[in-house]
Amino acid sequence: MDIGPYVLQLFSGLSRAMVLFLLSAGLSLIFGVMNILNFAHATLWLLSGYITFSIFQFLGEQFGASPLLLLPSIAWATALMALIGFALERFLIRQTYERELPEQLLLTFALVLIVGDLIKLIWGVENRRINLGVEPMEMLDTLVNPYHFVIVGTGVAVAAGLWFFLHRTRFGKIVRAAVYSRSMVSALGIRIPMIYGLVFAAGVGLAGFAGGVFLPLLPMALGVDHDVIVQCFAVVVIGGFGSMLGTFVASLIVGVVYAFSILFWPDGALAMIFLIVIVVLIWRPWGLFGTELRY
Amino acid sequence: MSAPEVQPGWLARHGLARPVAMAMLVLFLLVPLLPGEYWTQVSTEVLILGLFAMSFNLLYGYMGQISFGHAAFFGVGAYASAMLFVRLKTAGGSIGMLDFFLSLLAGPPVAAFAALVVGFFCVRLTGIYFAMLSLAFGELLFYIVFSWYSFTKGDDGIQGLLPPLFFQDAVNYYYLTLAIVTLAFLVLWRITESPFGYIMRTLRDNQRRAAFLGINVRLHMLINFVIAGSFAGLAGALWGPFSRSVNPGLLGWQESGVAVFMTLIGGAGSLIGPLLGSVIYTLLQAVVKMYTVYWPLTIGTIILLIVLFLPGGVLGLIEKRLKARRSAGDGET
Structure with a gap:
């Protein structure tokens, strides 16, 4: 049997899963801690992709083009996005904590439109992509872009880091506690507004990081964020709101199912994913790894 | 998860619902007097999207659940009638008057059937989970239509839906739309003011208490979901x-988001609110698009400003003014 196409799809599925995880982890944390469903998360991810591209280009002009320049570009873009996230929380999101769900949704929905159009205004309608010029490797009967390994490795490392941060550090424990009871955490004398700002910054920073990391594999294009955000919602729903492990497993499910559906039923890949979401929501509305507590 | 709270309709509280509806009908009747076809076409869009937003508001304003997949039924209705339209078209590309109306009639029942299937599952959940499940179903239907090329023509869409010659005239099609939307409005008004409509309000305010009263919660939610669809x-x-x-x-x-926008701009508490929201949203779009291609940026900024500085929407501000004037008047007497 020729396993080439399957290997190829497995790698592309795993890469996709990692990006979905980096986005959904932030989305799920933000929802868990602040109860805000951030529709603009994927749009900020897209923005970061464009920013990374511009920094990469700028550095290339200054110091001569080199694939290694991608590293500082991603670092700068991530920091910048975290800063943008912090500012967004401080000046916009914070105004709506006491408001109704629809007004919060409207706010982040408005950000989707504004940021998406700003990207068009600044970078135009052309797609952006970084070509690292790496030769594909031959393995298991097929040619694999070695960058897939970088993405998968990065994703797993970030997941492990997040787990360590949430379970083994003081700040992480506070964040987890805030998911369960905000009022209790603030009653213990912890400055909840600061936690909010930092969690939002971390979530948007993760999305920013993902935007940069994915740039050499897929071009950034206007409107992609609209598809990606609903896939992230799918991941968060399947995994369970607030559960990091659930988000990781659900990302793998969505990424791999998508990649293999393309092999067997090319056009129905995304329909498959929403079919899974529907089954999970009907069977376990709190998700595979979520707790019934918050349902 | 608690259901979103909905303010009772300010129009109704001030006894303005009927006069405003009448005034709007008169204004809508007069629109074609404006020079040029452009405003007639914009008004047709106002009416169609307004009807769509009003149907969304049956779920949100009356039943207290946000659906993010409501456009699926808008789209299913559009596709059902478009596909029948294409089958009924004669070889020359024109369509008979009777066949045209037949194709229009195909929309609601097919959408109702889709809503029955989707609603059967959605009404088991509330709050954010209701929103998520409706979103998932909406996206599922979207991707089915998007990728089933042999049946729906995929992302090419279906072109050439040219109505009979009489209705190709913008003014005639506008009056047809106005007649149908007015009729639909009256039916919706009858539904929302019926005992069934009041059961919906009960479900919005307190589902558990409604269940204590012996109301079959899921069945009533499902019926409302199908009506909205x-x-x-x-x-x-x-x-x-x-x-x-x-x-x-x-x-x-x-597209579902558009219905949410319109409803929140116009006010979810009354039947006419979303239609007013459609007037504001669609007219704004028509005007802004004359000057710039950056319509999303414009509407996004406007929504942002409304959320930040005018909680309760544009009409909430008017209400506050009305209230202030009324209490000032009481002080004088």
Whole structure:
């Protein structure tokens, strides 16, 4: 049997899963801690992709083009996005904590439109992509872009880091506690507004990081964020709101199912994913790894 | 999860619902007197999207659940009538008057059937989970239409939905739309003011208490879901011949977002609110698009400013003014 196409799809599925995880982890944390469903998360991810591209280009002009320049570009873009996230929380999101769900949704929905159009205004309608010029490797009967390994490795490392941060550090424990009871955490004398700002910054920073990391594999294009955000919602729903492990497993499910559906039923890949979401929501509305507590 | 709270309709509280509805009908009747076809076409869009937003508001304003997949029924209605339209078209590309109306009629029942299937599962959940499940179903239907090329023509959409010669005239099609939407409005008004409508308000305010009273919560939610779906389907059926084409985007979550926008701008507490929201949103879009291609940026900024500085929407501000004037008047007497 020729396993080439399957290997190829497995790698592309795993890469996709990692990006979905980096986005959904932030989305799920933000929802868990602040109860805000951030529709603009994927749009900020897209923005970061464009920013990374511009920094990469700028550095290339200054110091001569080199694939290694991608590293500082991603670092700068991530920091910048975290800063943008912090500012967004401080000046916009914070105004709506006491408001109704629809007004919060409207706010982040408005950000989707504004940021998406700003990207068009600044970078135009052309797609952006970084070509690292790496030769594909031959393995298991097929040619694999070695960058897939970088993405998968990065994703797993970030997941492990997040787990360590949430379970083994003081700040992480506070964040987890805030998911369960905000009022209790603030009653213990912890400055909840600061936690909010930092969690939002971390979530948007993760999305920013993902935007940069994915740039050499897929071009950034206007409107992609609209598809990606609903896939992230799918991941968060399947995994369970607030559960990091659930988000990781659900990302793998969505990424791999998508990649293999393309092999067997090319056009129905995304329909498959929403079919899974529907089954999970009907069977376990709190998700595979979520707790019934918050349902 | 608690259901979103909905302010009672300010129009109704001030006894303004009927006069405002009458005034709007008169204004709508007079629109074609404006020079040029442009405003007649914009007004047709106002009416169709307004009907769509009103059907969404049956779920949100009356039942207290946010659906992010409501456009699916708008799109299913549009596709059902468009596909029948294409089958009934003669070889020359024109369609008979009777066949045209037949194709319009296909929209609501097919959308109602889709809503029955989707609603059967959605009404088991509330709050954010209801929103998520409706979004998932909406996206599922979107991708089915998007990728089933042999059946729906995929992302090419269906083109050439040219209505009979008489209705190709913008003014005639506008009056047809106005007649249908007015009729739909009266039916919706009858539904929301019936005992059933009041059961919906009970479900919005306190589902558990409604269950104690012996109301079959899920069944009533399902019936309302199907009603909302069929009116969205009617709006969708009108959309095809209006824009001469249908495309999968009509089912997408961005289109559902438009209904949410309109409802929140106009006010969810009354039947006419979403229609007013459609007037504001669609007119604004028509004006802004004359000057700039950056419409999303403009509407996004406006929404942002409304959320930050005018909680309760534009009409909430008017209400505050009315209230202030009224209490000032009381002080003088």
